[in-house]
Amino acid sequence: MTGEARAALEVTALDVSLSGRAILRDVSLSLHPGEFVALLGANGAGKTTLMRTILGLVPATRGRVQVMGSPVQRARKAIGYVPQRHEFAWDFPMSVEQVVLTGLTAHIGWLRRPGAHHHRLAGEALARVGLHDLANRPIAQLSGGQRQRVLVARALVTDPALLLLDEPFTGLDMPSQEALTGVFTALAAEGCALLMTTHDLIAAVHECSRLCLIDGTVLADGIPETLGDPALWQQAFGLSNHNPLLQALVGAVHHRKQVTAC
Known part of the structure; x- marks a missing residue:
């Protein structure tokens, strides 16, 4: 990725407060087309708040967010968003295609019926x-697993330049996780920029092109091979020296470093 390429996402010196409490402090983060970046942190670290600020749903107290070189308010159509599965009303009487078509509401309009072109996109x-x-x-x-894939399809129907994924693997079996991972890596290969929150840290080390560790602010940001210092993971997740997850993470980083060197 060259330094001249336009960033799909540019977050600069971002501060966000909710109910008078600082949630994010001086967060800077950029994604370029083709990157698959995992946003990692403990519960309460500010991951979902950052996602919602990027979407323009939560106001920043300082800093800026740009998508494809434009303020997020003018670039929302370039963003696809996959929320956590429990946030959707799955008992609503809709078909799979109808749910996917709701991803085109901003393009179709609230009172217009989708045309043949929209059904083709769905x-x-x-x-x-x-x-x-x-x-x-x-x-x-x-x-x-099928429900999660429907939400991904709804986000993809607009052919977004930036895809935000909020815990897409939660509660899924391994075949469903592998199927979605294949979709995400293929999208990155085609030039889409993906930012994903996930609690599956080992999979993130193996599958993502970059990792961003946050705890209210960015603690570390780089390719997985450079994040082998146990202290980084201990700071981000409060892990003890003897925690099996810490040992597994360091081992996963070491394994990826070996694979990359081959």
């Missing part, structure tokens, strides 16, 4: 996540 997004055959199925009948 079909392509569903095919991308392997659900084209389930387009007419009621969403209440879907498994957890």
Whole structure:
């Protein structure tokens, strides 16, 4: 990635406070097309708040957010967002295709019916996540993994330059996780920039091109091979020296370093 390439996302010196309490302090982060970045931190570290600020849903008290070189207020159509699965009303009487079409509301308009072009886009997004055959199925009948893929398809239907993923693997079995990871890595290879929060730290080390550790502010940001210092992970997650997760993380970083060197 050259320094001249325009960033898909540029967060600069961002401060965010909620109810008078500082949540984010001096956060700076950039993503370029083709990067798959994991945003990692303990519960309460500010990951979801940062996501919502990038979306323009939470105001910043200082700093700025730009998407594809424009303020986020003018670039929302360039952003795809996959919320946590529990945030969606899965008992609502809609089909899989109808849910995906809601991702085009800003393009279609609230009072207009989707046309053939919009249905084609929805079909392509569903095919991308392997659900084209389930387009007419009621969403209440879907498994957890299928529901997550529907949310991904809804985010992809606009062909976003930046895709935000908030805990996309929570509660999924391993085949579903692997299927989604394949979709995400393929999108990055095609030039989409992806920012993902996840609690699956080992998978993030193996699959993501960059890791950003935060705890109210950015503690570390770099390719996984450079984040082998146990102190970084201890600071971000409060792990003890003998925590098995810490040992597994350091081992995963070492393994990736070996693979990359081959």
